[in-house]
Amino acid sequence: MHTTELQGVAPIGALLREWRAARRLSQLDLALDAGVSARHLSFVETGKARPSRELVEKLADTLAMPLRERNVLLVAAGYAPKYPETALATPMMAQVRRAIDSILAQQEPYPAFLVNRHWDVLAANAAAGRVANFLLDGRQSPHANMLHNIFDPTDLRSRIVNWEEIAGDLMRHLHSDVAATPSDAVARGLLDQILTYPxxxxxxxxxxxxxxxxxLLLTHFRHRGRDLRFFSTITTFGTPRDVTLEELRIECCFPEDEATAAFCRELVEREHREAVAV
Known part of the structure; x- marks a missing residue:
């Protein structure tokens, strides 16, 4: 199955200019880096010449475009998209799901999350639920998006001691995401939403x-006299040939100190005791 976000795309010339601006390349810079004549590239951008499929792929390589955006560029040039976008729930992704489930499970008793390109949390291990349950006093988070979790004062934000440091770094990531994929309207919309928070x-x-x-950033939570400190690592799929795989990342949280590690183990023991009591 190919990516579905391909209708109503801009002309290839407009897309190339947008991507050149995002990468801070002049028309001449891009032509030289891609090994094509500046004159021909100029004709492509103005619509006077239709690029070959090979040229489109070469320009996409030079601009280091994500797979989703490469498909958009190909369609804008009049070609079929090259990279499939396979839903994670399909049978052909079963091996990938097993790998993801294994990583999430092995992270116990510490939190781990599966996140997509827009910071939506697609899956999490039991430890993530236990820690969130403690921090939110059993309340369900109103969001399934990590950025909203951090920026919404009614969510985890009120428990983060170093919120300005964490939020500022996430904002830099979000700005970088928007700059790296200038045609991504969802990322731009997410940025606008996050900026509305008090x-x-x-x-x-x-x-x-x-x-x-x-x-590497340390997140410091404090609640009910408890201080929890975690640092995170990000795992991505190497050399993906599928849009879905390229956009997935697994965030694993590790305790910064023994007190945090001990509390995570305590949450597991508490859960077991409550299960036995029932």
Missing amino acids: GVPQHWRNRDPAIAPTP
């Missing part, structure tokens, strides 16, 4: 390309 500093509304997201 307490978001004015300067977070503009991307600062000089400041990169932090490679």
